[in-house]
Amino acid sequence: MIALPTGPVPATADAVVVGGGINGLATAVELARRGLKDIVVLEKAYLGSGSTGRCGGGIRQVWTTEENILLARESVALYERLSGELGLQTFFRQGGYLMVTEDASQLDLLRDAVALQKRCGVRSEFLEPQDCRDLVPGLSVERLAGALFCRDDGTAYPFSVVWGYARAARRLGVKVFIRTELLDVSTAGVRIVGVRTTRGDIATPRLINCAGPWARTLAAKVGVSLPNRQERHEIMVSESYKPFLDPMVISISSGIYFSQGMRGELLGGIGDPGEPHWDAADRFDTRSQLRFAARFARALIDHFPPAAGLRLMRQWAGLYDVTPDHRPILGGVPGLDGYHHLCGFSGHGFMLAPVAARRMARHILTGEPDEIIASLSLDRFERDEIEVDAFVVG
Amino acid sequence: MSKRIMCRCEDVTYGEYRAAFAEGFTELESLKRYTGVGTGFCQGKGCLVEAALELSALRGVPPEEIRLTNIRPPVEPVTFADLAALDPPPLIGELERARAAATPPSGDEEDGS
Numbered sequence: 001m002i003a004l005p006t007g008p009v010p011a012t013a014d015a016v017v018v019g020g021g022i023n024g025l026a027t028a029v030e031l032a033r034r035g036l037k038d039i040v041v042l043e044k045a046y047l048g049s050g051s052t053g054r055c056g057g058g059i060r061q062v063w064t065t066e067e068n069i070l071l072a073r074e075s076v077a078l079y080e081r082l083s084g085e086l087g088l089q090t091f092f093r094q095g096g097y098l099m100v101t102e103d104a105s106q107l108d109l110l111r112d113a114v115a116l117q118k119r120c121g122v123r124s125e126f127l128e129p130q131d132c133r134d135l136v137p138g139l140s141v142e143r144l145a146g147a148l149f150c151r152d153d154g155t156a157y158p159f160s161v162v163w164g165y166a167r168a169a170r171r172l173g174v175k176v177f178i179r180t181e182l183l184d185v186s187t188a189g190v191r192i193v194g195v196r197t198t199r200g201d202i203a204t205p206r207l208i209n210c211a212g213p214w215a216r217t218l219a220a221k222v223g224v225s226l227p228n229r230q231e232r233h234e235i236m237v238s239e240s241y242k243p244f245l246d247p248m249v250i251s252i253s254s255g256i257y258f259s260q261g262m263r264g265e266l267l268g269g270i271g272d273p274g275e276p277h278w279d280a281a282d283r284f285d286t287r288s289q290l291r292f293a294a295r296f297a298r299a300l301i302d303h304f305p306p307a308a309g310l311r312l313m314r315q316w317a318g319l320y321d322v323t324p325d326h327r328p329i330l331g332g333v334p335g336l337d338g339y340h341h342l343c344g345f346s347g348h349g350f351m352l353a354p355v356a357a358r359r360m361a362r363h364i365l366t367g368e369p370d371e372i373i374a375s376l377s378l379d380r381f382e383r384d385e386i387e388v389d390a391f392v393v394g
Numbered sequence: 395m396s397k398r399i400m401c402r403c404e405d406v407t408y409g410e411y412r413a414a415f416a417e418g419f420t421e422l423e424s425l426k427r428y429t430g431v432g433t434g435f436c437q438g439k440g441c442l443v444e445a446a447l448e449l450s451a452l453r454g455v456p457p458e459e460i461r462l463t464n465i466r467p468p469v470e471p472v473t474f475a476d477l478a479a480l481d482p483p484p485l486i487g488e489l490e491r492a493r494a495a496a497t498p499p500s501g502d503e504e505d506g507s
Contacts, residue, residue: 287486300478313468
């Protein structure tokens with residue numbers, strides 16, 4: 001049962017979490033598991049209606065920076081247990097990630113990445129083009145310069161994970177309100193003291209911003225300036241076919257990715273460098289475009305000619321909440337007690353949220369320092385050189 | 395549990411649909427994802443109205459109060475070969491985007507609002 005409350009919101013709460021996607025629900029569950037009592041989650045539409053429900057469901061450890069690899073490794077270990085923890089099948093399937101390139105100048109990058117991943121305990125390997133054919137019969141390997149394969153990576157069904165967290169939230173007494181929008185936040189000096197919603201006011205000492213592409217607009221209400229930009233990314237599914245594709249195939253040269261879902265549908269997307277980005281919610285445009293379908297189809301057939309006769313069935317768009325280094329922003333801000341954010345996942349929220357939420361809940365409730373959260377704090381953009389992982393695709 | 399079929403593409407029965415409603419899936423968008431109603435090759439042309447009317451009965455509200463799911467392109471499945479033969483058209487222009495910002499682009503796309 002995930003039956004959700006209707007009617008007014010409670011007058012007080014120990015924490016208000018904004019966003020009913022994977023970040024918000026996972027954070028609420030992790031806080032409740034650690035003993036926090038009255039937790040309210042606000043979702044303005046339906047659960048998973050933002051970026052979580054639009055995403056491709058990929059979960060991978062193949063990155064080029066140590067921080068990303070270690071966090072992703074922790075995430076895969078968590079996803080391996082998540083169906084049992086939540087009491088709902090997440091359809092997590094470890095078919096592997098096959099990361100290919102057509103660009104010979106990227107081969108050293110792949111080899112260095114494999115070496116670093118191995119040092120971090122990730123079971124990835126470098127593959128010559130002809131070896132890829134064993135993994136994906138029909139793949140156009142003559143185009144490829146080389147590839148990297150990680151057998152432990154995979155995919156899950158985003159809505160199942162959202163519903164699983166919602167179910168766990170209900171068991172733990174968390175109150176999840178859908179069709180409920182946050183209107184304003186009140187502060188007293190340096191403290192969060194309450195929120196105003198479309199279902200009434202809540203007095204609360206904690207506000208946790210898990211609003212995804214809307215996080216920037218929410219942060220602005222409490223005077224926090226986030227550098228996040230929002231981008232439209234499109235994705236599609238084909239009709240269902242019998243299983244023919246085991247791993248997720250992703251190209252760091254063309255930007256395409258595609259996998260086969262548990263229902264047999266081919267699911268994939270491709271980045272478009274011509275897409276604009278926005279910085280305010282009133283500018284968002286998530287309409288589908290014929291341009292995407294045409295570009296995706298070309299790239300798909302280039303990489304995988306047998307797909308020519310398959311049929312695209314449905315396409316849609318979602319938003320990435322992108323930071324300057326394509327890594328999330330976690331933690332709080334100095335001088336504003338009770339405000340926390342998990343945002344800016346830059347297209348990788350589904351794969352990282354469960355572990356980010358777990359670390360954040362521990363950090364919020366114990367106040368103990370967490371080296372991952374410290375490395376992903378908002379002030380890093382003033383402090384550090386911006387380093388973008390070379391395996392950010394799309 | 396009723397074995398009458400609601401969605402022929404995905405083999406979803408009225409019984410399964412009602413069970414999902416009883417579990418707490420009270421909106422068409424969520425019922426669609428949980429049961430698979432309307433996600434097969436006809437994309438809801440055969441069952442979306444049935445699903446909306448049944449939800450109206452389950453919730454005890456008039457049909458006009460049931461929010462339909464977003465309608466996604468294409469109208470019918472199209473081969474990748476046919477799509478690849480197209481010259482990719484340009485992105486929806488900045489001019490149109492400015493106009494869209496002034497008036498919300500489409501009433502049924504609630505995420506865009």
